[in-house]
Amino acid sequence: MPATHEVFNQPSPLEGHDVAAEPALLEGVRREGAGWAMEELHELGRMAGGAAAQAWAEQANVNEPVLRTHDRYGHRVDEVDFHPAWHVLVDTAVTHGLHAAPWADERTGAHVARAAKFYVWSQVEAGHGCPISMTYAAVPALRHAPELAARYEPLLTSREYDFGLRPPLGKRGLLAGMSMTEKQGGSDVRANTTRAVAGGPDGAYRLTGHKWFTSAPMGDLFLTLAQTPEGLSCFLVPRVLEDGTRNSLSIQRLKDKLGNRSNASAELEYDGALGWLVGEPGRGVRTIIEMVNGTRLDCVIGSAAGMRAGLVQALHHARGRRAFGAALVDQPLMRNVLADLALESEAATTLMLRLAGAADRAILGDSEEAAFRRLAVAAGKFWVTKRHPAHAAEALECLGGNGYVEESGMPRLFRESPLNSIWEGSGNVAALDVLRAMAREPHSLEAFLSELAAAEGADARLDAAVKRLHAELSDLEAAEYRARAVVQSMVLCLQGALLVRHAPAAVADAFVGSRLAGEWGHVFGTLPRGTDVAAIIERARPRA
Structure with missing residues (x-):
């Protein structure tokens, strides 16, 4: 092989790690x-x-x-x-x-x-x-x-x-x-x-x-x-x-x-x-709704899994690739992007596990958890599956041209990313189902708001976002027209509440500050100054 074909500055294959060690x-x-x-x-x-x-x-x-x-x-x-x-x-x-x-x-x-x-x-x-x-x-x-x-x-x-x-x-x-x-x-x-x-x-x-x-x-x-x-x-x-x-x-x-x-x-x-x-x-629709609840939960799980897979590929590449005199993972803007991708991934994973826990307890007869599941699964299905395509595109871009070729696996991940938003009811169907659940089963909204209340007082920015959400939910004018915006707010507040209660401070602070406090540019890599990106990236890295 000619000397020009020497391979260097390429990451090693991502294999031999424990996908569950997250x-x-x-x-x-x-x-x-x-x-x-x-x-x-x-x-x-x-x-x-x-x-x-x-x-x-x-x-x-x-x-x-x-x-x-x-x-x-x-x-x-x-x-x-x-x-x-x-x-x-x-x-x-x-x-x-x-x-x-x-x-x-x-x-x-x-x-x-x-x-x-x-x-x-x-x-x-x-x-x-x-x-x-x-x-x-x-x-x-x-x-x-x-x-x-x-x-x-x-x-x-x-x-x-x-x-x-x-x-x-x-x-x-x-x-x-x-x-x-x-x-x-x-x-x-x-x-x-x-x-x-x-x-x-x-x-x-x-x-x-x-x-x-x-x-x-x-x-x-x-x-x-x-x-x-x-x-x-x-x-x-x-x-x-x-x-x-x-x-x-x-x-x-x-x-x-x-x-x-x-x-x-x-x-x-x-x-x-x-x-x-x-x-x-x-009564076919009522009968089949049990199946829809299960597959909608799996839409959330599948999209969360896709985000995690893309994030791990991006982190691995950034650790093994150098550009402009430094490893990609050490460059400030790339660190912002990677930390932002990690936040989105952890928020999705934490939410899907909460939803799975609600399903488990509802099956065992817990009526409160059943009410929470009814609303939260539909809302989570809307938002998490919507976030996946944007997340997959950004993770692919972290690999540059290497991510655009089929051998990397990233194009397959990208092609998969829109599916769960369409399957079991597209975005509009899921958002309108949230409105339908609140109207027909008001106890489901009470259970949802109780879940948010469990984090009350832990973060003033989260409290303010929940207060704004209450105002949105009390305004029924043009409810269908505003359905996507309302459901987005619901899920962001829920993810924020879960992270504030259960995630490390660096993760919770960055998520609430970026997603709920107006300090985020809505594209990945726009986390505010002062974010502890080192802690977020370290927590997200793949492990043996």
């Missing part, structure tokens, strides 16, 4: 009642920080899923082929209980532990998390049909990954999907035209219609919505019937998406497909 994560896991899960969390974290996991992530995205509509003889098969790396990623997730396993675990903190593990493993690769998330969210919806839950829940919670289209009850484990969206409706599922007619075998309905987006079409079971004489209703639709025949649904095509390339999303055609009613006829 102070904000570990502190939050203990605080929210899942300290017992530390051993498995670190085991998964070390795997996530290894070179093998990075290779699996790249392979699963470079070798995208392929639809096979027919076999060699002309029979319709509608199978999706995935690269082996995809199966390794999903198998790891299932084995560690990132899917529906917490529903079979009666320990306090089971759902917090699952959230933390989902956060850690999602930093490796986000696409395979889609069927994992939907399987987690399917169980509470399925419990509206006790007979179906008794039949399928043990297999949905099983820690065995058993890929392939076979009768569900003959498999060692199942994965579930969602089949909701139609061309004409999008988030407005009440506009769905798919029809369900009673009279099928074993109490089944026959569903006919077209689904515009079906996540993870190779799942074993789908929860779907269809119109009955009573109104929009929820159904469980298996890919394969128990007699071994394929259900009457076909995959029209796979979606060519911006990101999430490792995961297959598809258009499905129901042609008299058999489905079993879940919940009461005409």
Whole structure:
């Protein structure tokens, strides 16, 4: 190799660290009642920080899923082929209980532990998390049909990954999907035209219609919505019937998406497909809202994970790269940027763990936590998923041109970043849902404000921001028009309150001073003078 090709001033590969060894994560896991899960969390974290996991992530995205509509003889098969790396990623997730396993675990903190593990493993690769998330969210919806839950829940919670289209009850484990969206409706599922007619075998309905987006079409079971004489209703639709025949649904095509390339999303055609009613006829939206609550929480977790992954890459690069006579990490403006990215990441991580704790306690019967979760998950979903694309772009820029090439992994991270803001209701839908919750369930707002009040007196700037929020919430004029601004204020106050109570002083002071006290330029790297960037950066760095 010519001398001009000597490689220097490049950081070493980021591998061999423990993704779970993050102070904000570990502190939050203990605080929210899942300290017992530390051993498995670190085991998964070390795997996530290894070179093998990075290779699996790249392979699963470079070798995208392929639809096979027919076999060699002309029979319709509608199978999706995935690269082996995809199966390794999903198998790891299932084995560690990132899917529906917490529903079979009666320990306090089971759902917090699952959230933390989902956060850690999602930093490796986000696409395979889609069927994992939907399987987690399917169980509470399925419990509206006790007979179906008794039949399928043990297999949905099983820690065995058993890929392939076979009768569900003959498999060692199942994965579930969602089949909701139609061309004409999008988030407005009440506009769905798919029809369900009673009279099928074993109490089944026959569903006919077209689904515009079906996540993870190779799942074993789908929860779907269809119109009955009573109104929009929820159904469980298996890919394969128990007699071994394929259900009457076909995959029209796979979606060519911006990101999430490792995961297959598809258009499905129901042609008299058999489905079993879940919940009461005409109450499909109420039934499926349990699933939406779970997947919205996972949107927050996934975006927080993406922020952490981008931050770690930026910090590692800045420590291993020199420019203009000094390491990037020692240069004042870069330190401002890195500290600002770290603040956003920690605020998202702390919030998602609080939301997971609320979900865990709500499941155990805590009505106050259930009320808080109802409002805070929708608000958190709106804000954290909105922050992710800006965060990913800035983290990529920290690597300069090196971050713009596919080999760095940063372009994949950037392409993934808008997804969670769209999935399970775009920004407008989430913001309006917050308004709807406050109007229909006023106790949810009381619970939210009580959470803010727990930090009262700790920081005068936070107190002033909460006071302004109260004024905003009492002004109902043009509420829908102002919904985004109101929800943004709500989440920033909540993040500030959580950090003031639980984070080190340097982190809490910088977040409140920049996000709530008007000392921030709204682009990363505009933290005010006097910010303890050294402490913030040190806390955020990757660890072995």
